[in-house]
Amino acid sequence: MRPWARLGFWLPLGAVFVWGLVVLLLREDTLRETTFTLMMFVGMASSLNILLGYTGYVSFGHIVFFGLGGYFGFYLLSQQGLWLLPAAVGGGILSGVLAGLLGLAVLRLRGAYFALATIGINEAARAFVSNFGPFGGATGLFVNFQAYQAYGGAGPALWTTFMYLWLVTLAVLLVSALVQGSRFGLGLMAIREDEDAAMVMGVAAPRAKTIAFMLSAFFPGIIGTLYFFKNGNVEPGDAFQLHMSIEALVMIMLGGQGTVVGPALGAVVYQGLRGYLLTSPLFKSLHLAMAGLFLLLIVLFVPAGAVGWLRHRFPRLRKVLT
Amino acid sequence: MFGQLLSSLADGLLLGFVYGLAAMGLSLIWGVMTVINLAHGPVIALGMFTAYLLFTQAGVNPYLALLPVAVLGMALGLVIYGAAVHRVLNAPHLSTLLATFAVNMIIIGVGTAVFTTSPHNIDFSLGSFSLGPLTVPFTRVVAAFAALAATALLYLFLYFTRPGKAIRAVANNRMAAELMGISSTTMLALSFGLGTLLACLAGGLIATFFPFTILSGGPYELKSFVICVLGGLGNPLGALLGGLLLGGLEGLVPAFMPVSWVPVVEFGLFVLVLLLRPQGLLGAK
Numbered sequence: 001m002r003p004w005a006r007l008g009f010w011l012p013l014g015a016v017f018v019w020g021l022v023v024l025l026l027r028e029d030t031l032r033e034t035t036f037t038l039m040m041f042v043g044m045a046s047s048l049n050i051l052l053g054y055t056g057y058v059s060f061g062h063i064v065f066f067g068l069g070g071y072f073g074f075y076l077l078s079q080q081g082l083w084l085l086p087a088a089v090g091g092g093i094l095s096g097v098l099a100g101l102l103g104l105a106v107l108r109l110r111g112a113y114f115a116l117a118t119i120g121i122n123e124a125a126r127a128f129v130s131n132f133g134p135f136g137g138a139t140g141l142f143v144n145f146q147a148y149q150a151y152g153g154a155g156p157a158l159w160t161t162f163m164y165l166w167l168v169t170l171a172v173l174l175v176s177a178l179v180q181g182s183r184f185g186l187g188l189m190a191i192r193e194d195e196d197a198a199m200v201m202g203v204a205a206p207r208a209k210t211i212a213f214m215l216s217a218f219f220p221g222i223i224g225t226l227y228f229f230k231n232g233n234v235e236p237g238d239a240f241q242l243h244m245s246i247e248a249l250v251m252i253m254l255g256g257q258g259t260v261v262g263p264a265l266g267a268v269v270y271q272g273l274r275g276y277l278l279t280s281p282l283f284k285s286l287h288l289a290m291a292g293l294f295l296l297l298i299v300l301f302v303p304a305g306a307v308g309w310l311r312h313r314f315p316r317l318r319k320v321l322t
Numbered sequence: 323m324f325g326q327l328l329s330s331l332a333d334g335l336l337l338g339f340v341y342g343l344a345a346m347g348l349s350l351i352w353g354v355m356t357v358i359n360l361a362h363g364p365v366i367a368l369g370m371f372t373a374y375l376l377f378t379q380a381g382v383n384p385y386l387a388l389l390p391v392a393v394l395g396m397a398l399g400l401v402i403y404g405a406a407v408h409r410v411l412n413a414p415h416l417s418t419l420l421a422t423f424a425v426n427m428i429i430i431g432v433g434t435a436v437f438t439t440s441p442h443n444i445d446f447s448l449g450s451f452s453l454g455p456l457t458v459p460f461t462r463v464v465a466a467f468a469a470l471a472a473t474a475l476l477y478l479f480l481y482f483t484r485p486g487k488a489i490r491a492v493a494n495n496r497m498a499a500e501l502m503g504i505s506s507t508t509m510l511a512l513s514f515g516l517g518t519l520l521a522c523l524a525g526g527l528i529a530t531f532f533p534f535t536i537l538s539g540g541p542y543e544l545k546s547f548v549i550c551v552l553g554g555l556g557n558p559l560g561a562l563l564g565g566l567l568l569g570g571l572e573g574l575v576p577a578f579m580p581v582s583w584v585p586v587v588e589f590g591l592f593v594l595v596l597l598l599r600p601q602g603l604l605g606a607k
Binding site for chain 2 (some may be wrong): 054056058105106109111112113115116117119120121123124126127128130131138157246249250253257285287288289290291292293295296298299300305
C-alpha cells in the first residue's frame, strides 16, 4: 500500500495546514508570533526525527545546521541583497551539503561516539563563526531596515516570513511521512535496529545514513534563515545554543521517536509546558528544574513517548497515528 | 616573546592537571558502564559551591574542605545513579543521555534559584613565586599536586583493592563478573559515585583560583569530553595525560593566533581524533 493511501499520512499535514491557514486569516500579530515559535520547533523536531527516530543516530548538533544555514542565508540576504525565498533555500542547501560532507566522515562513528562528535562539531562551529570576518565575527550581522520595504514594510514582511515557515513546516512533515513509508525509510529503520544485520541484508548503510543526515539538515537551514530574518539580526550566541538541540531531542522523546505525528505533537506540548512554567508564579524560578524532572520521568517510565504509548496501548490507533 | 610563551605554557600545564582530574570522572563512568554523564558539568559546579559554602560560612580552609566535598560527591553520585541511570542502563544511548541531561537541568534549575547566576569566588590566596619570567600562584601548584595525588589514589584503588578490582571486572564483562559473585549493581553505583566524586574534587580545586557561577561547570564538561577522547574514552589514567595535552595546547595556541580561536582548535582536534583514532591517542582502558 502506498503511504499516501492511509489516513495517518494526511493527519499531521492537514492539522498544520488548517492551523497555519487560521492564523493567516485571523491576522493577529501576537498569535502569529507564538505560532511562529511553535512551528519553528515543529520543523526542527520533525527534521531531527528523520535522523534520530528513523535511523537511530543521536545528534546534539542539529542546531549547527540551523545556525550555519541561517547565517549563510542571512548573509545572502543582507550582504548580497538576495530575495528572502532564494536566500532561505540557499541556507538550506548549504546545510545539506555540509551535512553530506560531515556525514561522510562522522557517520562512520556509532552510538555514543557519534553523539560526542556532534557536540564537538557544535562547539567548533560556534567558535568558528565568532571568528569568521565575513559573518561579522562576535557581533554578527544586521539587516538594514530598508530591506523590509521590498516586502511592503516591516509588518507585511513578517507575514510573508510566517507564510514561508508554514510551507516549510508542511514540507518537513511531508518528507518525514514519505520517508517513513518508503523502501528507503525501511532501510533506515533496519539500520536503527541492527546496522550490521541491515548491511548483510543489502541496505547500503553508509549512503542511506548520509542521505538521511542531509535531509534532516536541509530544513533547519531554511528555518534558520527565516528566523533570523524575522529577528533582523544574527549573532553566534543566538545561532548555536546547544540547549536548543537538546530541546529538540526532548520534544521527540515526549511525542514519540520514529513517528511522524510524535515530534510535532511533542514540540507543541513542550513549548506549551515551558510557557506555563515560565509564567506561573509558583514555578517561575524553578521552571528548569521542573522541566528536567518531567523529562526524567518520561525517559524512565514512558520511553516510547506519547504517540508510541498510545500505539502500543490501543492497536486500533496505529492506522491513524503514524 | 619567549618568556610570555613559557609563562602561558606553564599556566596551561598546571591547569591541565585539574582538567585531567575533572575528565577522569567522566572517563571512569564511561569505561565502566558506557554512559556519557551529561550531568558532569553541574556536578563540578556543585563541588565549587560546597567548597565556597564551607569557606564562607564555616571558615574551613579550602583544601581541608576537599574532604567533605569528596563525601558529598560520592553521595551525589549514588543518588543520581539510583534515581536516573540504573533503570535505563540497558536502554539505547539516547535514554541515558537524556536521563543524565535531565539531572543536569534539575541541578542547574535548583542551583540558579538558590545561588542566582551572579559570580561567586573564594577569597583565598597563598601568594605566588617567581622563577625567571614565570610568576606562578601557589594555589595552582597545590591544585596540580592534589590532582596528581587523587590520580595516584584512584590507581591504587582500582588495581590493588578488592572493590577496585571488582569494578574493573564489571567494566570488562558484567555477566562474567556476576557469575563470580560480584554484585554488579553495587559496583556500577560505586563507580558512578567515584566519577562524581572526582568531578566535585576538581570543582573544589578550580574554585580556589577562578570565580564561578552554577553554570561554570559547562565549559569543564566540554573540555572533559575532549580530554577523554584524547586520552582514550574509558581510560581514567589516560585522562590526566589528555588534560595535560589540552592544558598545554591552551597555553601554546594564544601565542600564535587570537585567544578566541582556541575552541576552534580544541574541538576541531577533538572531532579529528574521534574520526582517525576513536580509541584515543593513548588507547582505551
